[in-house]
Amino acid sequence: MNVEEAIRTRRSIGKVKDEPVPRELLERMLEAAVWAPNHHQTEPWKFVVMTGEGRKTLGERTQKSRPAFPKPFGAGEAELHKREEAKANRAPVVIAVVCSPSEAPRVSRAEEFAAANSAVQNLLLSAHASGLGAVWRSGDPMYHPAMKSAFGLQPQEELVGLVYVGYPDLQPPEGKRIPAASKTIWIEA
């Protein structure tokens, strides 16, 4: 698959099979991720790969940040715990992507996040090129300080995405984008 084709045909795949993903494909995705551009060569990313029972840690960590958010009406503690666990089990693999920004004075924090987000796009494209389906998920609990401390992040670090990966179990709808021409101004001599 050439890069243009990969970019245009990649879709968020929210439903995947409960089938293990070979580790070599995951390693290929991670290796693609670290080739994202980054200013000052800071390489400001870290990955936490959760598979099998390892995904329980995500459910438990989300659970820890949950008291900060309103409870769905009528749901008890046990029910909420089950829901968080089920969310973490939506795919056989969940990769938490962390931006670990350099604190060097010449380095812009915004640029560190730009680089980490580019790494996520590389993960998604590599998954797609390997015939895997993936979706970049986030949500308020992911950004909550309790989630951050549950993952053992430093104060300057943040989670930028939870990438759910597996073999696709749906045919995604055709992608739609506004043509770039209507978003572009050409300044020419």
Ligand SMILES: Cc1cc2nc3c(=O)[nH]c(=O)nc-3n(C[C@H](O)[C@H](O)[C@H](O)COP(=O)(O)O)c2cc1C
């Ligand atoms: C920063 C970021 C956060 C996202 N969070 C979610 C999310 O929490 N849940 C979700 O279903 N999709 C999430 N997405 C995926 C977008 O919904 C998806 O990319 C968009 O609908 C376009 O579809 P496509 O990826 O198939 O082109 C997120 C995407 C980005 C860039």
